Every structure is written in structure tokens, then in C-alpha cells.
Amino acid sequence: MYRKMVQIRHFEDHAAEAYAQAKVGGFLHLYIGEEAVAVGAVAAVREDDHILGHYRDHGYALARGCDVKACMAELFGRETGLCHGRGGSMHLADATKHFWGGHAIVGSHIPIGAGMAYAMQYREEPLVVLDFFGDGATGNGIFHEGLNMAALWNLPVVFICENNLYGMGATLAEESPVSDMMIKAEGYTMPAVQCDGMDVLSVYGAVQQAAEHCRSGKGPFFVEAMTYRFRGHSMADPELYRDKEEVRRWRELDPIPRFGDFLVQHRITSPQELAEVNEEVEAEMLEAVRFADDSPWPDPDSVDRWIYAKPINPEAPEEAPSMAGDPAGAAT
């Protein structure tokens, strides 16, 4: 878990640098400061449990073990990217790793996660869905529609609210009548727990408990992780809405040195080993950036690929209506 958090941190530092060099464009939302949430949560579940999250999604991808080079190349808009440069920073996904995407319309993936959980329940598979979103998303109607359905149908989905105290520039007090988001689960009779999102073990414990609950058929569970983003909302954010002192105080809770200290104190590892991890990860990230930079751009002729899984071209109609259903499942 330590290595994963360091990976995310270094990935984000390099992404920010590439953004400053205009190698990464559009919106770039960094996960710096919040690493413990994705890492603790993903470590607490099975590798084939499903994950969905919002646009601040590099952490979910790396925590789930998506290829680092392909993630970086996606930010660079290259053909070798995780989504072949079609999605960008906000839309990483890897179906082979059961990571079903960064979703950039706030709250939109909340009922989608519930629907995926329904498919698991329908086939009686012992799998759960982890659905990550922010505090800001709880103000959107779609959040409530999703929770309502998940509770109504007793679905195996863990809703993980990353409460980082801000929805872009809006403070909690400006966006919500309650500052503890877990209270919102109560109306749906959903059990909820709050954990320290700056402590990877706290997140791990909460999500483990939640996933167990879901897996045993008891329905959805709500986990609120109290966390903080050390950087702006996106690279375009001048951060006029919060004071530097607050940021400094939260930075003292940095989940990476905190977990590092814990590991050293309990003699699980040594400072030298941690330093080595940092060096290895840094080398891995330099390699990823080099890979992304050297990767080819997508072929211009491929721009209209993947609009449809089954393109139908009336300009060249084939004869004979087919009677065959499609035998394959949704995922290819």
C-alpha cells in the first residue's frame, strides 16, 4: 500500500509537470493528499470486485494496478493510452482490471455502480462494486436516485464519499446543510461509517467491513473518508477560496510519511527500504513519461472508430435480416 501511494504521488507530480509543459491538456485533477483513500479501499477488496470513480481518477487506476505507462500515455493523448487517447485524464478505464472508469459528470456513475451491482446480484456472483465520488456529488439528484435504488434492491455496492471539504470552489458549508455526508445515507437506511482518509489503515478497515457486509447479501454500505486535496481542484484553480494555513495544517497529515512512519515504528520496514521504494517509483515514472512522450499519436483515420460496437452503414446495406442474437456479453 505504501508503494501504491508513492506511485500515485509521483505520477501526479509528473502529470503536473507535463501539464505545465503543455504535453497534457484539458482538465487535470490531481489526487495529491487523497492517496490513502483509493489505495486503502482498493486493497480491502478482491481483484475482481468492480470499481467506478469520478474524474479525479488517476488514484483509482493506479491503486487497481492499471499499467502506469498506459495511464500516462492517456494523459498525453497517445494511441498507447489506456483508452487510446479518446478519454484523457478524466476518463481512464481498464475493463480487464474491472475498473470501469473515471466519470466526469458529477454523480453520474452512482446509479451506474448500482446497476452493475444488480448484474452481480442477478447472477448470484459474490462480487461488490466500489463507487467513489466527492462531497460535492451528494448535492446532485442523481446521488439520491442511486442510493435510493441501491437500498431499495439491497445491492452489493460500497459508496465511498471522499469528503475533501470542497466541491471545486464551494466549501462544505456552501454546498450542504450537513458537513458529515454519511448522514445522507441514513434516509436510505444504509449503514454508514466515517474513516480517516489520511490514514490508509483506517480506510482499509472501513472498506473491508463495508465490503463484507455487501458480500454477505446485506445490501449497500456508505463509507465517508475525511480527506483533503493538497493542490487546487484542477490545474486551472487559483485557490482563492481557502487559506494557506488550512492547507499547511492538512499537509502535516500527509498519508504517505504517516504510513511510512507507522511501518518503521512497527519494524515492518526500514527507512532505507522506504527510500528505495521512492527511488524505484521515481524511475518507473520517468520511464512512463518517456514512454508517453515517445508514443505515437492516434491515426487521424481512426477518429471515427468506436462510435458504435456494431456500426451500421446504410450507405452500404447488406441483404438478409439476421435472426441471430449477439452471443457475447457487454464486455469485450
Next chain:
Amino acid sequence: MAELTYREAVRSAMREEMRSDPRVILMGESITGYGGSYAVTKGLVEEFGPKRVMETPIAEAGIVGFAVGAAMGGLRPVAELMTVNFALLALDQIVNSAAKFHYMFGGQWSVPLVVRTVSGFGQLGPTHSQTFEGWFASVPGLKVVMPATPADAKGLLLAAIRDPDPVIFIEHSLLYSTKGEVPEQEGLEVPIGRAAVVREGTDVTLVGYSRMLLQALHAAEVLEREDGVSCEVIDLRTLRPLDYPTVVGSVARTHRLVLCGEDWRTGGFGGSLLSEIQDRSFDDLDAPIARVAMRDIPLPYSRKLEQQLIPASQQIVEAVRRMS
């Protein structure tokens, strides 16, 4: 052939596909005990049970989002949105989720989802009498189907459920009780993306879909009887992807074209259709393309006012007469 109503045809497509494919589920508001607001799903929960015919909360965006997730999880959901007016609440999930995932995630998975919904009117007032097929048809990634006959309703719905992409399937409330011959063979698809020439003619082409197809056919009869004008009538059936070759081929024979729709004239589906046909058929046209569409006015409740606005065969007849 068996004679079925449009309603029965839609229902039989769902029933047949649910019998043959256990992945198919239905979900929607009041579709179980109530049988659906237009009674289309009547009897299905009794046959397939509540796990496959799901009564949902009144949450259109949630329903479609949930159905997208269920589709990603390997099911074949058919989500009913009571009417297209309420589908507006689900536009985000339709446009930003269903229509985007295959593309933006680089083809990793598709969303085999059908959204069934209904347009129509009948003194329902401004919020309940609209039709937005042009909006849906403008979105790459969606397939948009609007059947006019029971046979097409059944065959196209079968094709839609089996299709790996999201399909918006728009029924018409005023067609539910119309009857027609439907092939008895189970599971017979009508392919998506193919228009049909439903009446051959030589003087002018009338293009319609859904209820306006019936209006166009009626207009063709009137024009033949009263004016001796021979109309070719095309049923588009699918609005996206659109079968331009069938329309262009017909215009090459008749040299005149009337586009018949029920949606608003400004921004309505006929507008983009017109521009494309003009590009492709300019040299074949002997007259400007005419459009029959709803005037840009919310549809009022009062019967007299409503009737005055609803596009009907008389306007098609007049459009043709103005051409010659």
C-alpha cells in the same frame, strides 16, 4: 401472419426475447402491477417475475444510469421511460453515459441498452405533448428508432434488444391501438438503419416516420384521388443511422420531396434531414424541399387549439399542391 396491435407487437418482442435470453430485463415506472402507463408491459411480471420486470422509483436519470450499469455488468436492460417528456430528466445519462462509453473508453466495452419511450399528444398540455427525436438523433453513439407499424415495432425492438449499442426506441401513443399484420415466426428482426418504400409513386416523395407515416399515406391517397398525383411514400423507421440512399434514390425518380415530422420546425429532425438531402440531391430536385412540422408553439390543452397545431395529412396535401 397474425394481426396484432402496435401495443401487442411491442410486448411480444419483449416477451420473445426474454424467453430466449435470460440476460434481458425490463425496468420502469409502474410497469408491473399497473402494466405500464400505456399497458405495454401488461402480464410480463406475471410471466417473468419481479427480478426481470423491475418496478422502479420515479427517477428517470437513475433508471437509465442503473440500466447502463446493468448493461455493463452483462445484462440486456430495456428501460421504459413513461413518455419522452420525462426522458429529458435522463438526457445526461443517455448522452453522457450510454452514448459515450464505447468511444471514450477506447472500445473496451459497449452499452447494450434499449430505452423505450413514447411520444404523442391528446389534450395533455404543453409539458406532456412533446417529441424530441431530433435531439436524440443528433448524438453520435445512439441509434434512434421510431416504428410506424406493428410489424416494424416488433422486428425493430427485437433488433434493438440484441444490438450491442444503446438504442432509443420511441413509440407513439396514438399508434398503440392500430393493427397490422405481423410475421408469426418468432425472433424475426427488422434491421436497424433501413428505411422502407411503403408506397411506390412517380411524382413526389413523402418521407415520414411513426405517426406521420400514416399521415403521409393518407395524404398520398387524397392526392391520387383528387389531383391525380402519384406519391412515393418512405418510412424512415430508423432516424440514426439514417438510410439516405433510399431517400436519395427516390428523389432521383420523383424530383420532389416533402419531409413530414411532428416535432418543432426550429431544430426539429426534418431540418438536418433537409440539409443533407439538399446536399446530396440538389441536381435532382425540381422544387425546394418542403417540410411539414409543428409550429414553434407549446402544444396547448384546449382541443380546438391543439388540433389547429398538430401536423396532419391535410398539411402534407397542401405542401404538395404548393409545389406544382
